[in-house]
Amino acid sequence: MTYDAQELEPRWQEAWSEARAFEAEIDRDKEKFYCLEMFPYPSGHMHMGHVRNYSIGDAMARFQRLMGKNVLYPMGYDSFGMPAENAAKKEGGHPHEVTHKNISSIRSDQQRMGYSYDWRRFLATSDVEYYKWNQEMFLMLNENGLVERRMAPVNWCIDCDTVLANEQVKSNRCWRCGLEVVQRDMAQWFLKMTQYSDELLDELDNISFPENVKTMQRNWIGRSHGAHINFPVVDSDSIIGAFTTRPDTIFGVTFVTLSPENPLCELLCSGTEWEQPWRELRDECSRMSEFERINMLKEKKGVYLGKNAINPISGEEIPIYAGNFVVASYGTGAVMGVPGHDQRDFDFAKKYSLEINRVILNEQDQDSGLSTNEAFEGYGPMVNSSIEGFDGLSGQEAKDAVISTLEKIGAGHGTVQYRLKDWLLSRQRFWGTPIPMIHCSSCGIVPVPREDLPVELPLDVVFTEEQSGNPLATHSSFVKTKCPNCGGEANRETDTMDTFYDSSWYFMRFCDANNDSSPFNKETVDYWMENGVDLYIGGIEHAVMHLLYARFFTKFTRDTGMNEVGEPFGRLVCQGMLNAPAPFCAECNAEYHVENFGSQCPSCSNSLTSRSAKMSKSLGNTVSPEKMISKYGADTVRLFILFGANPEAGMDWSDNALEANNRQIISIFDSVEFALSFSESPTPIDDWLLAKMRENQRAWGNAMSDVSLREGVMISHFEMLSDWNWYVRRGGRDRKTALTFLEGWIPMMAPATPHIAEEFWLKIDKKNLLAIYENPPIENNFDDLTAISIENYIKEIISSGRNLKTLAQRHSENEITKAVIQTSPEWKKELAIEALKLHSEEFDFKKKGQDHVKNLEIFTDPTLRGEIFQTWTSITIGSKKRRGRIHSWSDWERELISSDQEEKDLIEENSQFIAESLGVESIVVYPVGDGKDIGGKAKISFPLEPGIAFM
RNA sequence: GCAGGGGUACCCGAGUUGGUCAAAGGGGCCGGACUUAAGCUCCGGUGCAUAGUGCUUCGUGGGUUCAAAUCCCACCCCCUGCACCA
Structure with missing residues (x-):
């Protein structure tokens, strides 16, 4: 019999489904294992990145089942979002139809790969059965004081026609479409994630996330300890509050700088000769594009605002500037300038000939003078303090002394500043969860009563390419409603929720996916979510978005008593990039579309070489999973993916290697066939084969438990085969030995190549499916050595x-x-x-x-x-x-x-x-x-x- | 600039609690067997030297040690993220 993947694979997929092999229920006699992949946005088809993600997850789910764990392994779709809305506009349909068409397409791709999901738990976030719980939980957030609507300068993406959260702006560009964002002032809905800043930061120490993800989250939260210092303005009631992490440099302050957008600026200089230059600076800053800003900011620029401030500790009078390098949204939008001990302030002071004072001693430096070309930013004893009692103090002690003096004289206090902002939740788009709020002209903003939920998205909306803005806003039967408070005419909120909201709790919904009376049952979630999702696999791109939102959300639901666990994810594995060759010009250091292979560099005309680059549509170096499956079968693709590189590492696509993996599968297939032709004929080498089997089983179990899939597959699909070949070469031909060996080997093949494994399992006359088999403990045989x-x-x-x-x-x-x-x-x-x-x-x-x-x-x-x-x-x-x-x-x-x-x-x-x-x-x-x-x-x-x- | 991760033979990639490491595994390449013939399968080889000792190699240069891919220092390069955050 020859190996026919196209016949064999669908046959076993059907058998698993009929046997309901992967349907998981709570079983307190077993250890649970919750294996989860970041659920996909259902764009047309499954791509290779998906294949890699799910092949890793499925291998682990199947492995843990073999190890006797009770495995929860669900799949669903993050199906709200703009692509469906845009597609609907283009095709003239409704996002709902587009979405469901795409879901069934990607789902059938996944099924063809043989992934062992519990499909009963399927969910799509754009279905009202899901998003009604979004709304219910939004009301809870609101009741807990975590929802706020306020005017705010927001990041606006013109192309996407909506606002973006800070996390969704990458290098001043929209994370989705790449267009530069602009600033707008609008009323928006916020979730007060900052209330959890400290816990979100501190708990990172106890989570087994990869180090780079932790670092990114730490940077994003950006906690810094320091002092808030008030500088009163001379001849004015105004006070400038500035945040600093270096209160120990307070005696070196020789100016104060405000961000040009700071409202104080206008107050200070309005109607004076200083107003015009300030306006010019402000306008220049707000107009600047990202590119210009980076270039321009190399040069510090500022204008004097015509007023001075008083250093509250020393009493010295210092000039007030507006400076282009001060960020309006961080801290108070005001900085105290200490040019002697801050390089940025130093550059600024040089340019505008401001005084530079040394107030911290550089102990490493023998020369007691002040360097003329750079600031000393390190720590050391305070010197030249204009007040008694500070000189000689250094580091934390110095900071504490300054802070306590500030507090004593009422001029400031010690404080903590965060870079993290509240989560800007609202989007001016149709295809998202409607925010369940009502605007009443007499009662103000009123939440939709629970019993009136869900607020459903209307299906009778016609999408066309010409239309702009949010179709909800012009849908009168959606908008027009009665105020639940006074019964008067009122309008519904037409903003919808950011789709990251949907994915912030879906992992808990999966535990109890068909619950129709609450988002999820506490006991059920506590069982599956104990210590978090045991293995969570996905892309690094969500390091500070989804992974932070989900952590916040889980803490919120914990605090309302919905679940025990406070951290949603245990072990996180971020799969590496999938690369494929692309034409490359070494001279220009640029990659080009694959159609340029064999021709010259479009910009410098040098001949192009090849370099591996991230698979992308723009380079055209993608590989279609469907084609590979139909050519080699799902098992080969899975084996290649898992053997090609460990999950975290980047991997290069190679047609050669894929084919080699296919041959490997055929070899295994032939070997099993051959083994089954044996009759009873024991030889001394039999003991060796079984000893090697046990040795490999142990090594394999260790590697797999550690998610070292490459090593695991190397043992199960390569070493086991070469041991087998050696056995045959050494004259091994014993049927009984062969069967024992196969009984140990076949389950090892199942995580990576479940279809052939199941086929072999049948061939050795096993009556039950391998998919539900549990490996017995490995025997200790003292003669093995x-x-x-x-x-x-x-x-x-x-x-x-x-x-x-x-x-x-x-x-x-x-x-x-x-x-x-x-x-x-x-x-x-x-x-x-x-x-x-x-x-x-x-x-x-x-x-x-x-x-x-x-x-x-x-x-x-x-x-x-x-x-x-x-x-x-x-x-x-x-x-x-x-x-x-x-x-x-x-x-x-x-x-x-x-x-x-x-x-x-x-x-x-x-x-x-x-x-x-x-x-x-x-x-x-x-x-x-x-x-x-x-x-x-x-x-x-x-x-x-x-x-x-x-x- | 700051932070995190890297640089291993022709290529990919293990190995970093120092010795069992001329360095697993795969690809490629070379040779042999099988075959009418192979692009199939199997076996062997793949730094140099050599009837086994030896020499040179794990980004570069130093150092520690009886002994370094592995530990320490400096430097170079690559990737990823943040970026005038006070």
Whole structure:
């Protein structure tokens, strides 16, 4: 029978589905394992990135089932969002239809790959059955004071026609479409995520996220400790509040800088000669594009605002500037300028000839003067303080002293500042969860009563390309409503929720996906979510978006008593990039579309080389999963993906390697067929095969548990096969042994290549599906080490024999026909055993080794003394290059030396095989001294390293 | 600039609690067997030297050690994220 993936794979997929093999229920007798992939946005088809993500997850889900865990492995779709809305406009349909068409397409792709999802838990966030709970929980957030509507300057994407949260702006561009965002002032809905800033930050220490994700989240939250200091403005009631992390530099403040957008600016300079320059600066800043800003900001620019402020501690009068480098949205939008100890302030002071004072001593620096070209930003004792009691204090002590003085005189306080902002939730788009709020002209903003939920998206909306804005806003039967408070005419809120809201709790919904009375049942979620999702796999791109929102949301639901757990995800694995070759110009350091292969660089005309680059539509170097599946089958694609690289590592697509993996599967297939043709015929090699099997099972289990899938697959699909091949080569043909081996091997194949594994399982007459099989514990067989060591010994003899033979050939006139093997003399073996014994007792060979050997019985033979010393040294101490053998012998080698196996016997028993492998007609073997010393090999003969001579 | 991760043989990629490491595994390439013939399968080889010892190699240069891919220092390069955050 030949391997036919196209026939075999769908057959087993159907069998699993019919048997409901992957449907998980709470079972408190079993350890649970919640395996989850970041659910996809359902765009037309599954791409290779998806395939990689789910192949990793499915392998782990299947592995954990084999290990006897109760595995929850669900799949759903993050189906709200703009692409469907845009597609609907283009095609003239409704996003709802577009979405469901896409979902069924991607779902069938996933099923064709054989992923073991519990499909009963399927959900789509754009279905009202899901998003009604979004609304219910929004009301809860509101009741808990975590919802706020306020005017705010927001990031607006013109192309997407909506606002973006801070996290969704990358380098001043929209994370989705890449267009530059602009600033607008609008009333928006916010979730007060900042209330959880500290917990979100501190808990990172206890989560097993990859280090880079933690770092990104830490940076994003950006907590800094410092002081808020009030600088009163001279001749004015205004006070400038500035945040600083360096209150210890307070005596070095020589100016104060406001961000040009700060409302105080206008107040200070309005109607004076200083107003015009300030306006120019402000307008310039607000107009600047990202590119210009980076270039322009290399040069600090500022304008004097015509007023001065007072340093509240020293009483000194200092000028107030507006500066382009001060960020309006961070801290108070005002900075105290300490040019002596802040490089940025230094540059600014130089440019505008402001005073530069040294107030911190650089202890490393012998020169007590102030550097003329850079600020000293380090810590050191305070100097030149204009008030008693500060000089000499340094670091935290200095900061504390300044803060306590500030607090005493009412001019400031110690405080903590965060970079994290509240979550801007509202979007001016149709295809999202409607925010359940009502605007009443007399009652203001009123939440939709729970019993009136859900607020459903209307289906009778016609989408056309010409229309702009949110169709909800012009849909009068949606908008017009009654105020739940006063019953008067009112309007519904037409903003919808950011889709990250949907994905902030879907993992909890999966635990109880069909609950129609609440988002989820507490007990159910507590069972599956204990210690979080056990393995969460997805892309790094969500490091500060989804992964932060979901953590926040879980803490909120915990605090309202909906669940126990506070951190949603246990182990997080961010899969690496999938790369494929693309044309590359080394000169321009640029990659081009694959259509440029073979031609010249479009910009410099040099010839193009190839470089691997992230698979992308723009480079055209993508690979279609469907094509690969129909050519090789899902198992081959899965094997390639898992064997190509460990989950976190980037991997290069290679047609060659894919084909090689296909051949590997065919080889396995043929081997299993061959094994099944055996009849009863036991040989000594049988023990070896089963010993190797157990050894591999252990190594495999460890690798897989650790999500080292590449290593796991290497054992299950490569080493097991080569062991099998060796067994056959060594004459193994026993049916019973083969069946035992297959029974151990086939389950190991299941995580990566479940279809062939299931097929083989049937072939060895197993009545139940492999998909629901649990691996028994691995037997401890004490003879395994012996079996393995004997075989390793034979392999080593052959391997060193081969090397030597090629050398011997150069010296031999005639054809080599015979190998003479002289095994170690008995006394060398005795020395080795003695040394091993002493070594296990932690004997000090360096100090006492010499004396010890002199007292041994064999030492009485004077003719051997010199050689005994030499041998003893190489066993116990070693030489410069090579450490003593007692340190370097592996377990099997120690085992073999200590056993009563005679090397001579082992070689004799296997002499035919060794002769064949070495390509000689005959082998003669005897211990040194029992025959002629051929080629002078007696002296190099050593335990496990016999002297081999070719004739 | 700051932070995180890297640089291993022709290529990809293990290995970093120092010795068992000339360095797993795969691809490629070379040779052999099988075959009418292979692009199929199997076996072997793949730094140099060599009847086994030796020499040179894990980004570069130093250092620690009896012994370094592995530990320490400096430097170079690549990737990822943040970016005048006070």
